[in-house]
Amino acid sequence: MSKGLDVGTSFVVLSQYDNENIIFKDFRDAFYVIKPNTPIATKMIEKGLAGKIFVKDEDGSFIILGKDAIEKAVERNETARRPMYRGVVSVKEKEAKRILSYILTEVVGQASEPGEKLVFCVPSQPVDQEDDDFDVGYHEDVVKSILAQTGYDARAINEAEALCYAELEDTDYTGIGISCGAGMTNVCVMLNGEPTVVFSTTKSGDWVDRMSAVATGEPDSVVQVEKEGGGFKVGEANENPVLSAVASYYERLIDYTAKQLSAALDGHKALPKFKDPIRIVVAGGTSRADGYVEKLNEKLLEAEFPLPIEEVKHAEDPLHSVSKGCLIAASILD
Amino acid sequence: MLETMLLLISFFTIFTIGILFERYILKQADQKKPVDFFNKQKDIKNNTSNISIDSSKVVLDIKKNNVEKHYDELGKKTKTKDNTQSAIAKLKNMKGR
Numbered sequence: 483m484s485k486g487l488d489v490g491t492s493f494v495v496l497s498q499y500d501n502e503n504i505i506f507k508d509f510r511d512a513f514y515v516i517k518p519n520t521p522i523a524t525k526m527i528e529k530g531l532a533g534k535i536f537v538k539d540e541d542g543s544f545i546i547l548g549k550d551a552i553e554k555a556v557e558r559n560e561t562a563r564r565p566m567y568r569g570v571v572s573v574k575e576k577e578a579k580r581i582l583s584y585i586l587t588e589v590v591g592q593a594s595e596p597g598e599k600l601v602f603c604v605p606s607q608p609v610d611q612e613d614d615d616f617d618v619g620y621h622e623d624v625v626k627s628i629l630a631q632t633g634y635d636a637r638a639i640n641e642a643e644a645l646c647y648a649e650l651e652d653t654d655y656t657g658i659g660i661s662c663g664a665g666m667t668n669v670c671v672m673l674n675g676e677p678t679v680v681f682s683t684t685k686s687g688d689w690v691d692r693m694s695a696v697a698t699g700e701p702d703s704v705v706q707v708e709k710e711g712g713g714f715k716v717g718e719a720n721e722n723p724v725l726s727a728v729a730s731y732y733e734r735l736i737d738y739t740a741k742q743l744s745a746a747l748d749g750h751k752a753l754p755k756f757k758d759p760i761r762i763v764v765a766g767g768t769s770r771a772d773g774y775v776e777k778l779n780e781k782l783l784e785a786e787f788p789l790p791i792e793e794v795k796h797a798e799d800p801l802h803s804v805s806k807g808c809l810i811a812a813s814i815l816d
Numbered sequence: 817m818l819e820t821m822l823l824l825i826s827f828f829t830i831f832t833i834g835i836l837f838e839r840y841i842l843k844q845a846d847q848k849k850p851v852d853f854f855n856k857q858k859d860i861k862n863n864t865s866n867i868s869i870d871s872s873k874v875v876l877d878i879k880k881n882n883v884e885k886h887y888d889e890l891g892k893k894t895k896t897k898d899n900t901q902s903a904i905a906k907l908k909n910m911k912g913r
Contacts, residue, residue: 502897503898505895507893508894536887538886588891589890601853637857640850643850643853647907648903651903655910675910677852678850680850802894814911815854
């Protein structure tokens, strides 16, 4: 048995085989803490949380987890906290790391046998962040240690490389995989199964939420909930002011991503000379917005993308593709 | 005569520096080239026990006994037909595994 795990900024997605099927287990990477001041408040909060996913901490505070955390934060006109930031363990709050550890061990569970293979994804070094603030090594070690405690032999794979393994079988693993997560956009250029160029950009879904929140004066979580409810098309005006801002910032994000991609690959020494136009496959929660893929295609052409494009294709199951790629990698190791 | 000698020495020095610089650039480019997941595994030994984490920054020891759970299971499950076997076979061939 082997498992794949997408440790994302917004979602943790576990994948595993079950006879002739694959079972995906998704959990929202978010939490919200309520600390009651009096015993009466404790009882009232506990009653209000009936049916929600939460744990009661030893200090008496309530830690609401997952989607329920976002709902509760929205209810209180606040923003839910997240254990991950821009694709790696958040260094901003100590509590976040404890929560990530808790969520991962609960979602993944104990290994079925000691040393069970598990492959999890990590992001690449960003091309649009020049300081040394970002390093994936520490994040990789932290996740590996958490998983080792539950009995797994855990190995890290590049997020976009995993996407290519899941989606580029038809083209003999030649093409480009773009994973549009919440915190980052990860890119892998692959030639016959070999990643030749990998990088990331630091703007993605969270940036859309933040900018739309600033523009409309709403908390990020409110924008996130509205955005995920759909009802807007990228680049098109909307009657709802929040969705209108989201649609507008989505277009700006895609424009930014296309320009970054073109600039990063233009004249890159390691870029192969593809004999045919290449396929670009797009996945990740951020890519699920209506019109995302079409707009990306349009913006790549505008940005004079340095390679001829056969098509820009949306992954069949965009939220699960990276996890599936991790599962494929784990199965080959097994 | 002295000028010719100086000129030759200058040419030779610049030529040598050029070669050394080219080697340096090529070495740098080679170091930056990504290594695929499967090749990386050849060098990895199971060294999870050797990893040291700064426990003041990361809380790894989750005391679940002191936490009161109010749920049955974390995560929403979905099931799809397994369509990965041909991909696994193809990749195994390509990677020589």
